[in-house]
Amino acid sequence: MGRYTRKAAAFFAIGALALTGCGATAAAGGSDDSMTFVCSPQEDWCQLVAAEFTKASGIKADYVRLSGGEAVARLSAAGESPEFDAWFGGGADGHIAAEGEGLIEKFVPENAAQIPDKYKDPEGFWTGVYMGALSFCSNNDVLNKLGVAAPESWSDLLNPKLKKNVAMAHPGTSGTAYQALWSQVMLNDGSKDAAIDYFAKLHSNVLQYSKSGSALGQMAGRGEVGVGVIFAQDCQKFINEGFTQLTTTFPKEGATFEVGAVSLIKNAKHPEAAKKFIEWSLTAEAQDLAATVGTYSVPTNPAAVITDDMVDISKTEMLDADIREMGESRNELTARFDREVAPAPKG
Structure with a gap:
């Protein structure tokens, strides 16, 4: 792991x-x-x-x-x-x-x-x-005002300057967010406690937990947040649709892929x-x-x-997840996220 x-x-x-x-x-x-x-x-x-x-x-x-x-x-x-x-x-x-x-x-x-x-x-x-490759989808205009560079590591998301300026979905409803959660499990040598602890620390920087991961690119594009944690293909879609102030970066420590x-x-x-x-x-x-x-x-x-718009994944580090273990752990881990970090959105 x-x-x-x-x-x-x-x-x-x-x-x-x-x-x-x-x-x-x-x-x-x-x-x-x-x-x-x-x-x-x-x-x-x-x-x-x-x-x-x-x-x-x-x-x-x-x-x-x-x-x-x-x-x-x-x-x-x-x-x-x-x-x-x-x-x-x-x-x-x-x-x-x-x-x-x-x-x-x-x-x-x-x-x-x-x-x-x-x-x-x-x-x-x-x-x-x-x-799909997990990424950080950042609004350059918002980050410039905050005096923050586009994140290139998971630790960058914990920057206090990003308070209420990170958007992510809830892993209980979103596969995108569960990829992020499992990435932390892997980066902490299989420790689910450490993964939950990371997101507990990140919580104060999260504006809201959405039900779906793909919509977070729109939030970043509109300037509602500085960074959205989404798949790179979704960020590229919003860039091509006119949100040219968006940029895609990847965590240098690595992330799982979907x-x-x-x-x-x-x-x-x-x-x-x-x-x-x-x-x-x-x-x-x-x-x-x-x-x-x-x-x-x-x-x-x-x-x-x-196509040329598909993410250049040669520039990313991918974590080799055991997909079966990841799936079998989903209910337990998302229930812990509900209890220890934030409840899943309703409706």
């Missing part, structure tokens, strides 16, 4: 696998003509995914946008009568937490053969569709449609959609396009 791995560029290296088909269906054919998925990335990406899958398959797709922690909570509340058929996006640790509660089931898509082993569950509960996953909901009402959706989501064509709406996460399919 707490060790650095090779540079992320090497970790995210694109292999030479070839795409063997687009929109392949599950082995067991089905007559389902509609499906609903829970979607954890940016809203515009979710909209496009639903529309393009419907266009490609003829299956009407609807979605509800929920952050990773919210998705697990809603699936858990539904029990054996889920309202969703598949879960698209959100960190694999969230899918592992859902697996632990019996909320998703095994499904090994044919197109999973195109995805490198390190980005999929060996037992078939989830498959990675994208990757493998955004897709999984099949247990007891889904439309399982065959859901399987076709999962197969489609793993194709290069489906993964290329993200960049068209300004989401610059790194695709897991080696045949997908890497």
Whole structure:
């Protein structure tokens, strides 16, 4: 625990696998003509995914946008009568937490053969569709007024000059924030006590804990805070949308990375449609959609396009997290954050 791995560029290296088909269906054919998925990335990406899958398959797709922690909570509340058929996006640790509660089931898509082993569950509960690097998204104008440089380490966020000028989501509802929390576990040699202690110290600098991590870039862009703790692809999206005063930096100590996953909901009402959706989501064509709406996460399919706006992860240090341990620890660790740092936002 707490060790650095090779540079992320090497970790995210694109292999030479070839795409063997687009929109392949599950082995067991089905007559389902509609499906609903829970979607954890940016809203515009979710909209496009639903529309393009419907266009490609003829299956009407609807979605509800929920952050990773919210998705697990809603699936858990539904029990054996889920309202969703598949879960698209959100960190694999969230899918592992859902697996632990019996909320998703095994499904090994044919197109999973195109995805490198390190980005999929060996037992078939989830498959990675994208990757993201945790970052600090800073408003240069705000920081200049505060006399603070853009943070380049986790300790920089503790600067008293940043009081009420840091925005982060709550790890109980947001996969982004849970990545930050687990990064501290790793940086402290596996100590969950030390991780909670870090965020207790950071608490006075946090303006608010949001439900979703991606929206924090807007807060920073509007000058409501000096720094948002978000994924680099989300910060880049807001820069491209006109918040040119934003800049992205990475903690020099390192941070975990997200493998955004897709999984099949247990007891889904439309399982065959859901399987076709999962197969489609793993194709290069489906993964290329993200960049068209300004989401610059790194695709897991080696045949997908890497754009100039995707984060230059060769400049970052990535922590080699045990994703299963991370997912299995989620409920315990976020409950401690609730009790010892701040309660999760309601509503």
